[in-house]
Amino acid sequence: MKKLLLGLAAAGLGVVLALGTVNAAEEAHNAAEPTHFPIKEPEEMQWSFAGPFGHYDKQQLQRGLKIYKEVCSACHSMHMVAFRSLEELGYSEAQVKAFAAEYEVQDGPNAEGEMFTRKALPSDYFPSPFPNAQAAAAANNGAAPPDFSLIAKARAVERGFPRFITDIATQYQEGGPDYIHALLTGYGETPPEGMQIPEGTHYNPHFISAKSLAMAQPLQDGQVTYDDGAPQTLSQYSQDIAAFLMWAAEPHLEERKKTGFRVMVFLILFAGLVYVAKRRIWADVEH
Amino acid sequence: MSGGHSSYTPGTGIEKWIDARLPLPRLVYDSFVAYPVPRNLNYAYAFGGILAIMLVSQILTGVVLAMHYAADVGLAFNSVEKIMRDVNSGWLLRYLHSNGASMFFLAVYVHIFRGLYYGSYKAPRELLWILGVIILLLMMATAFMGYVLPWGQMSFWGATVITGFFTAFPVIGDPIQQLLLGGFAVDNPTLNRFFSLHYLLPFMIAGVVVLHVWALHVTGQTNPTGIEVKSKTDTVAFTPYATVKDAFGMVIFFILFAYFVFYLPNYMGHPDNYIQADSLKTPAHIVPEWYFLPFYAMLRAITFNIGPINSKLGGVLTMFGSIAILFIVPWLDTSKIRSAVYRPWYKLFFWLFVANAIMLGWLGSRPAEGLYTLFSQLGTAYYFGFFIVLMPLLGLIETPRRLPNSITEAVLAKTRSGGQPAGVAAAPETRA
Numbered sequence: 001m002k003k004l005l006l007g008l009a010a011a012g013l014g015v016v017l018a019l020g021t022v023n024a025a026e027e028a029h030n031a032a033e034p035t036h037f038p039i040k041e042p043e044e045m046q047w048s049f050a051g052p053f054g055h056y057d058k059q060q061l062q063r064g065l066k067i068y069k070e071v072c073s074a075c076h077s078m079h080m081v082a083f084r085s086l087e088e089l090g091y092s093e094a095q096v097k098a099f100a101a102e103y104e105v106q107d108g109p110n111a112e113g114e115m116f117t118r119k120a121l122p123s124d125y126f127p128s129p130f131p132n133a134q135a136a137a138a139a140n141n142g143a144a145p146p147d148f149s150l151i152a153k154a155r156a157v158e159r160g161f162p163r164f165i166t167d168i169a170t171q172y173q174e175g176g177p178d179y180i181h182a183l184l185t186g187y188g189e190t191p192p193e194g195m196q197i198p199e200g201t202h203y204n205p206h207f208i209s210a211k212s213l214a215m216a217q218p219l220q221d222g223q224v225t226y227d228d229g230a231p232q233t234l235s236q237y238s239q240d241i242a243a244f245l246m247w248a249a250e251p252h253l254e255e256r257k258k259t260g261f262r263v264m265v266f267l268i269l270f271a272g273l274v275y276v277a278k279r280r281i282w283a284d285v286e287h
Numbered sequence: 288m289s290g291g292h293s294s295y296t297p298g299t300g301i302e303k304w305i306d307a308r309l310p311l312p313r314l315v316y317d318s319f320v321a322y323p324v325p326r327n328l329n330y331a332y333a334f335g336g337i338l339a340i341m342l343v344s345q346i347l348t349g350v351v352l353a354m355h356y357a358a359d360v361g362l363a364f365n366s367v368e369k370i371m372r373d374v375n376s377g378w379l380l381r382y383l384h385s386n387g388a389s390m391f392f393l394a395v396y397v398h399i400f401r402g403l404y405y406g407s408y409k410a411p412r413e414l415l416w417i418l419g420v421i422i423l424l425l426m427m428a429t430a431f432m433g434y435v436l437p438w439g440q441m442s443f444w445g446a447t448v449i450t451g452f453f454t455a456f457p458v459i460g461d462p463i464q465q466l467l468l469g470g471f472a473v474d475n476p477t478l479n480r481f482f483s484l485h486y487l488l489p490f491m492i493a494g495v496v497v498l499h500v501w502a503l504h505v506t507g508q509t510n511p512t513g514i515e516v517k518s519k520t521d522t523v524a525f526t527p528y529a530t531v532k533d534a535f536g537m538v539i540f541f542i543l544f545a546y547f548v549f550y551l552p553n554y555m556g557h558p559d560n561y562i563q564a565d566s567l568k569t570p571a572h573i574v575p576e577w578y579f580l581p582f583y584a585m586l587r588a589i590t591f592n593i594g595p596i597n598s599k600l601g602g603v604l605t606m607f608g609s610i611a612i613l614f615i616v617p618w619l620d621t622s623k624i625r626s627a628v629y630r631p632w633y634k635l636f637f638w639l640f641v642a643n644a645i646m647l648g649w650l651g652s653r654p655a656e657g658l659y660t661l662f663s664q665l666g667t668a669y670y671f672g673f674f675i676v677l678m679p680l681l682g683l684i685e686t687p688r689r690l691p692n693s694i695t696e697a698v699l700a701k702t703r704s705g706g707q708p709a710g711v712a713a714a715p716e717t718r719a
Contacts, residue, residue, distance in 0.1 A: 007638045052550055080368050146562075149368070153553060154561035161649070171550045176558070209571060249561070252371070252378045259379070260549025267545060271538040278531045285523055286702045287326045 032194035039205035042157055042182030045239060047174050049246060052261065055254050056247050058090040059228055064244020065089060067224050067237055072148065075140065075215075077128035080149035081248050084122040088251060096122050103127055141200050143214040152176035152242065152249040155208060176249070177242035182206040184238035187217035294321045318504055323522035324529045325510035327698050331405075332508065333536025334398040340537055341391045342496065346489050348384040356436065358482035360475045363438035364563040382552040388430050389555040390544045392578035395423060403616075404637055406625035407509045413617040415502040420613045422495050427579070427610075429488040432481040434576055435473075439560030444573045446473045446481070452586075455600040472566070512697045513625025514690065521694040572654060580651030581644050582606050585670065587655040588663035605667060612674050619674055621682030629688040636677050643669045 048057040065086070068078070083100035087093065100120040105127050108115035120127065128147075130136035136144040146154075156175030159167055186206035197203050201212035219237045226232055230240075247253070295316040297303040306313055355374050357366040370377035399419070402408055408416035431449060435442045450473065453464040469476025507516055516522055523529070547554060555577060559570050575583050589602035596604070612619075627634040647666040653659040691697035 007634075007641075010638060010642075080365070080372065085372070150561040154558050156558040168551065168554065173551055173553060256378060256382075256549055256552070260545065263545045263549060264542070267538060267542045271535065271542065274531065274535045274538055278535050281527050281531050285326055285528065286698050287328075287523075 031192045034211060037210060038157055038182075038208050039211060040182075040186070042175075042178040042206060044172075045174070045178055045181055045242075047177055047243065047246075049243070049253055050174050051171060052257060054257055056088075057243065059230070060240050060243045061089045061247050062091075063226055063228065063230060063240040064242075064247075066226070067219070067241045068148070068244060070224055071218055072241065073126070073129060075129055075136075075145040076148045077130070077136075077145075078126040078148040078248060079128050080125065080147075082123065082125050083120060085251055088247070093122070100124060141214050145215070148245055148248060150249045152180065152245040154249075155179045157208060174246075177239075177246045179206070179208065180242040180245060181235075181238040183208075184217075184219055184241070185234055293317050318500075318525075319530075320524065320526040322504060322525040323516070323519075324508050324525050325516060325521060325694055326523045326528075327510050327512065327694055328508065328529065328532070329511055330532070330536050331397070331401040332510075333533045333540075334394050334401060335503075336533040337394045337537050337540045338391070338398060339496065341387060341394060342489065342492060345384060345387050345391060346493075348380050348387065349486070349489065351380055352384055353486060356482075358436070358479050360438060360478055360564070363436065363478060367437045379548070382548045386544065386547045386552060386555060388433060389547070389576070389578065390540070391426065392430070394540065395426060396578070399423070399613075400641060403640075404627045404634075405509050405511060406513055406620065406622070406627070408617045409620060409625050410617070412502070412506050412509070415499065415506060416617055417614055418495055418499040418502060420610070422492055422499060423613070424610060425488055425492045425495065429485060429492065430576065430578070432485040432488070435478065435481045436485060437560060438478065438564045440562045440564055440568070440570050441557045441560040441573070443473055443564035443566065444570055445575055446477060448573055449575070450477075452603045452606070455597075455603040457600075509625065510694060511626060511628060512691060512694055513629070514692075514694055514697070517693050518695070574652055577648065577652075580649070581647035581670075582609055582651070584647040584651035584663045585609050585667045587651075588660065588667040590655075590660055590664075609670060612671065616674065616678070619678040621679045622685065622687070623682070624687045624690065629690055630681070630685055631688065632685045633677075633681050636673060636681070639669070640673045643673075 048055060048060065068076075083096055083103075086096050086099060091099065100122050103120040103124070103126070104117045105120045105124050106115055107118050110116055130139060130144075133144045153176055157179055158164075159172075159175070163172075183204060183206045186204045187202060189203065189205060191197055191203040191211070195203075195211065197212050201210075201214055202216050203212045205211070207213045219234055219241075221234050222232050224232065224237060230236055250256075293313055293316075295306075295310075295313040297306045297312070302312060305311070352370065355366065355370045355377065357363060367381065370381050372378075374380070402416065402419070431445075435446045450464050450467050453467065454460045456463070465471060467477070467480075468474070469480055510516075557574065574580070583606075586602040586606040589598050589605050591601075592598055593601050622630060622633065624630055627637055643666050647663065647670065650659055650663045650666060655663070691700060
């Protein structure tokens with residue numbers, strides 16, 4: 001077994017050296033005409049839900065919900081998130097009911113065969129700002145704003161070598177929120193000299209698939225009023241909405257990590273017991 | 288079984304009654320209790336058991352997931368998200384199933400490397416090895432079709448690319464592709480037949496596993512020395528010795544499995560698969576799941592035409608060939624010595640093969656351009672060179688180390704003396 005592990009380590013080292021050479025050679029690219037995106041890597045932020053004991057900060061999620069409601073929801077749908085799940089943000093049943101009632105949803109057909117609109121119930125999902133993807137695209141220069149239900153898991157900047165290996169040890173799973181924060185705070189820079197920015201798009205070196213995107217800077221300092229005393233800055237807004245979107249994409253994250261801890265404790269204790277049993281059973285046999 | 292005659296003696300009247308009619312308890316006793324295994328097996332031999340339990344885990348989680356899944360292009364993506372959000376413990380089932388596939392492949396690759404290292408494919412175990420390669424092929428088909436089911440962007444485009452391989456074959460290519468797809472492009476009929484087959488194939492795997500274990504129990508297990516069992520002292524009873532050792536290996540493997548399920552559930556997946564499939568938007572880089580990456584790298588390494596074979600067909604043949612060549616490994620290896628422990632040169636080239644496979648995996652995730660292509664070509668050359676050139680050649684020119692006379696001698700030499708014979712010292716089966 002020791003030999004096997006040693007061999008594996010040697011094999012791994014060989015690969016590391018080979019990959020290092022290739023990586024370095026591919027790294028160089030032109031500043032004005034970049035071919036790899038994003039141009040700038042996202043900054044790694046501190047998230048309450050990172051790590052083995054991560055949990056959502058309910059205050060932060062409530063602030064994020066406010067931003068989504070007041071700013072993002074004008075263009076971005078979130079059709080997989082039901083109002084009822086907002087109770088997980090610390091709201092009471094009555095508060096959720098009142099929150100849902102602020103929205104109108106289509107229902108029907110009724111007994112007369114007519115579709116009708118009514119106030120949303122907790123069992124309804126966030127209504128979409130556009131009736132369909134075509135309408136969304138038509139109203140937004142041809143680029144339909146993506147749905148937000150899963151966006152925090154659907155975006156992640158490639159980590160590259162060797163971080164994709166160290167990420168296993170650090171349990172890094174926050175590529176989505178880091179990216180969202182980086183994108184929202186990444187506007188306003190002047191593009192490098194000689195770079196052509198297509199008309200109707202906005203330069204953002206953090207955008208994952210091009211040098212510019214159709215969405216203009218959506219959040220500015222002081223735009224959303226917080227009532228819990230949190231700073232009303234772009235950086236704070238970006239973190240709050242990113243955390244909220246992570247919750248929207250992975251509502252069972254806390255439950256998962258809590259269950260994981262119990263499973264790990266059990267498995268490690270069980271492994272110890274099985275190992276002791278194995279030692280005793282094999283004690284009289286040389287092998 | 289290899290140990291000779293059945294040693295099962297029914298104790299009670301009920302056991303005698305059953306044994307006279309359907310001797311299933313006898314079969315279980317002879318196969319998993321009294322069955323003799325070499326006493327020097329190390330933890331690399333635990334992966335067979337780990338794979339069996341992973342197959343069971345995948346089938347159990349899969350059956351429950353199928354109760355909530357809707358195989359329709361309009362519903363599939365949302366039904367998976369319903370599982371993640373609203374089904375009780377649905378997130379756990381789905382993460383167990385998706386990460387379980389990765390763990391299954393991790394285990395099967397270790398299992399195959401173990402076989403290559405200790406020469407487990409050599410006579411009289413050729414059929415055992417070939418059945419294993421068939422299981423690998425079935426696993427690959429199952430995993431590929433399972434990845435299509437969530438109907439994300441990578442599901443859709445992966446299916447488009449992989450079924451597109453078949454069009455490389457002249458004449459029969461297009462009809463095969465249309466049969467696979469149920470049409471001219473990946474669409475609802477594709478999803479439906481993939482779901483049907485994804486549910487069917489695991490049971491076919493289970494069937495071949497039965498044959499695989501049967502063949503194993505006829506020939507008996509190999510061991511790190513590669514010397515056949517010669518006397519009773521070479522072996523121990525499967526239960527409790529191998530059972531408890533395998534159980535420990537399984538629990539350790541579960542710790543790794545649980546670590547990914549609970550803390551890194553999306554590490555092995557691709558973010559694009561959380562975007563619903565869109566036939567009008569091609570992802571920037573279409574990459575398969577990590578366990579297909581070495582084969583994907585070899586597919587893309589063929590960027591040149593070879594005579595009448597264009598680069599596309601050449602790539603597809605190379606990729607299929609990389610699995611097909613495993614079928615003839617028992618006849619490519621000319622060495623009379625089984626275990627790499629006593630073959631210094633084979634051992635070196637074996638570990639290079641492992642490093643090369645990992646490198647190919649990484650290259651498969653890179654865009655096919657520049658130096659990446661060159662390295663992929665070198666890696667592909669070594670992959671095939673290992674089987675076609677090194678395996679036959681080394682057996683003829685290599686001077687093996689001295690073999691111990693028996694498993695018992697090897698074990699005793701290792702545990703009793705500090706100054707061991709060179710060959711025995713190299714044995715990797717250190718005390719676990």
